[in-house]
Amino acid sequence: MERLKQQAIQMARRAAKGVAAIALHWSGARELLSAVQRRAVGGRRVLILSYHRVVKDFGLEEKRSLSSLNVSHETFRRHLEALQETHDIVPLEDALSVIDGSRAAARDVAVITFDDGYRDVYAHAFPVMRDMRVPGVVYVPSALIGTERRLGHDRLYAALARMRERGIGPVAVGVGGRGERWLTDALEGGADPHTALERLIAHYPTPGLLELAEALEERLGLKHEKAPDGQLPMTWEMLREMDSHGIVTGAHTAEHTVLTHAKLSEARREIAQCKATLERGVHKPVKHFAYCNGYYSAGVAQALRAEGFISAVTTEDMPNVPGADPFALKRKVLWEASSMGALGFYSKPLIACQFDDTFGMLGVQKPVMGARPTNFEKEETAPAEISAHG
Ligand SMILES: [Zn+2]
Known part of the structure; x- marks a missing residue:
C-alpha cells in the first residue's frame, strides 16, 4: 500500500x-x-x-x-x-x-x-x-x-532487487556481521532497492560495500549470472x-x-x-x-x-x-x-x-x-x- x-x-x-x-x-x-x-x-x-x-x-x-x-x-x-x-x-x-x-x-x-x-x-x-x-x-x-x-553499485542493486523479488530480508539473507547491520539500516522502513543502495553508498566505505556485494552474490547464487x-x-x-x-x-x-x-x-x-x-x-x-x-x-x-x-x-x-x-x-x-x-x-x-x-x-x-x-x-x-x- x-x-x-x-x-x-x-x-x-x-x-x-x-x-x-x-x-x-x-x-x-x-x-x-x-x-x-x-x-x-x-x-x-x-x-x-x-x-x-x-x-x-x-x-x-x-x-x-x-x-x-x-x-x-x-x-x-x-x-x-x-x-x-x-x-x-x-x-x-x-x-x-x-x-x-x-x-x-x-x-x-x-x-x-x-x-x-x-x-x-x-x-x-x-x-x-x-x-x-x-x-x-x-x-x-x-x-x-x-x-x-561490474561496478559495485550495479552488483549491490542487482542483489537488493533479487532480495526484494524473493521476499528475503536483511537477516535471512545470511551475510552476518556488519553487512547484516548495514543492510538492516539501509532497508529500514521497507525501502526499495534504489533507496537502500543510495543509503549504503552515502554511509559506508567502498571496500566494505564491495565485500558486501561479494557476500550477497554468494548467498543469492548470483555469481555466475551474466550482466x-x-x-x-x-x-x-x-x-x-x-x-x-x-x-x-x-x-x-x-x-x-x-x-x-x-x-x-x-x-x-x-x-x-x-x-x-x-x-x-x-x-x-x-x-x-x-x-x-x-x-x-x-x-x-x-x-x-x-x-x-x-x-x-x-x-x-x-x-x-x-x-x-x-x-x-x-x-x-x-x-x-x-x-x-x-x-x-x-x-x-x-x-x-x-x-x-x-x-x-x-x-x-x-x-x-x-x-x-x-x-x-x-x-x-x-x-x-x-x-x-x-
Ligand atoms: Zn560514478
Missing part, C-alpha cells in the same frame, strides 16, 4: 512538472528567468551535464538494471539537439576558461560528461556525438577498464578511439571509491594510482576528475591539485558562477525521466527547463550538496595500515 502511494506521488510530481514546463516554456517565463540568472552570474552561463549509461532500449534495461542511470540513445540525441539551440557545446577546458574569465563566450556554453565508463556509452552515445561533432569527457574508474568487472553487455566497462581501445574524436578520458578513482569515506592517505594513494594507470592506457595526460557519489572535501581537492589535475566535478545541481572553484564544478545529472513529460513521452519544454535550471531558480528542485569534512582523524588511528601499503 505504502509503495503504491509513493508511486502515485511520484507520478503526480512528474505530471505537475511536465505541465509547469509547458506553461513556463510557452509563456516566455523560462527565457525571462534565464536572462535574470545570466545577469546574476555576470555573463554567460556554464552548464555541465552528467550522464551514466546510454542504452538501446530503456524499457528492457529498466527491468534489469538501475534505471535512474539510464537514458535511451534517441532521448540522448534529442537532448543534444535541444541543447545546441541555446548553448555552444564545448570541451571542458574551454568551459574552464569561461569560468575563470580568460575566455569570452558568445552564447551560454555546455559540457557533456559521462560517469563510470560503461561500454554502452561507446556503443550508443559515441556514434551520436561523432555525427554531431560534439566533444565531451568520460570519467572512468581505472581499475575496471579493459576488464569484465547486460552495456553494463560492463569500456576497453582501452574504446577510450582511445573516443579521445581521437574529442571525447577525452577523465578520472573517477581506481575502484569507484567514495574518497571522503576513506582516510586521506588512502584517498591520495588511489588518486595517484588512478591517474598513472589512465595515462598509461590512453597515452595522454589525464587532467580532469569526477568525485564518486559527488562527495568531496578540501583535503581530497588538495590531493587532486598536488597530482596535477586541473578540475573536478561534483553532482551539485547549481549554476557554475564566474570565478568559481574548478575543483567543485557543479553538474546537472540527467536520465530518461528528466525529459519525460506528464504523459510519459519526451517533452522538449521540460528538457529546455532542465537546461535553463528553471526549476532550480523557482526553488522546486533543490541541489544535493557534496561537501564533506576532510577525513584526517581516522588516518592517525590506523598507522599500521598506512605503512603496510607503502
Whole structure:
C-alpha cells in the first residue's frame, strides 16, 4: 500500500512538472528567468551535464538494471539537439576558461560528461556525438577498464532487487556481521532497492560495500549470472578511439571509491594510482576528475591539485558562477525521466527547463550538496595500515 502511494506521488510530481514546463516554456517565463540568472552570474552561463549509461532500449534495461542511470540513445540525441539551440557545446577546458574569465563566450556554453565508463556509452552515445561533432569527457574508474568487472553499485542493486523479488530480508539473507547491520539500516522502513543502495553508498566505505556485494552474490547464487553487455566497462581501445574524436578520458578513482569515506592517505594513494594507470592506457595526460557519489572535501581537492589535475566535478545541481572553484564544478545529472513529460513521452519544454535550471531558480528542485569534512582523524588511528601499503 505504502509503495503504491509513493508511486502515485511520484507520478503526480512528474505530471505537475511536465505541465509547469509547458506553461513556463510557452509563456516566455523560462527565457525571462534565464536572462535574470545570466545577469546574476555576470555573463554567460556554464552548464555541465552528467550522464551514466546510454542504452538501446530503456524499457528492457529498466527491468534489469538501475534505471535512474539510464537514458535511451534517441532521448540522448534529442537532448543534444535541444541543447545546441541555446548553448555552444564545448570541451571542458574551454568551459574552464569561461569560468575563470580568460575566455569570452558568445552564447551560454555546455559540457557533456559521462560517469563510470560503461561500454554502452561507446556503443550508443559515441556514434551520436561523432555525427554531431560534439566533444565531451568520460570519467572512468581505472581499475575496471579493459576488464569484465561490474561496478559495485550495479552488483549491490542487482542483489537488493533479487532480495526484494524473493521476499528475503536483511537477516535471512545470511551475510552476518556488519553487512547484516548495514543492510538492516539501509532497508529500514521497507525501502526499495534504489533507496537502500543510495543509503549504503552515502554511509559506508567502498571496500566494505564491495565485500558486501561479494557476500550477497554468494548467498543469492548470483555469481555466475551474466550482466547486460552495456553494463560492463569500456576497453582501452574504446577510450582511445573516443579521445581521437574529442571525447577525452577523465578520472573517477581506481575502484569507484567514495574518497571522503576513506582516510586521506588512502584517498591520495588511489588518486595517484588512478591517474598513472589512465595515462598509461590512453597515452595522454589525464587532467580532469569526477568525485564518486559527488562527495568531496578540501583535503581530497588538495590531493587532486598536488597530482596535477586541473578540475573536478561534483553532482551539485547549481549554476557554475564566474570565478568559481574548478575543483567543485557543479553538474546537472540527467536520465530518461528528466525529459519525460506528464504523459510519459519526451517533452522538449521540460528538457529546455532542465537546461535553463528553471526549476532550480523557482526553488522546486533543490541541489544535493557534496561537501564533506576532510577525513584526517581516522588516518592517525590506523598507522599500521598506512605503512603496510607503502
Ligand atoms: Zn560514478
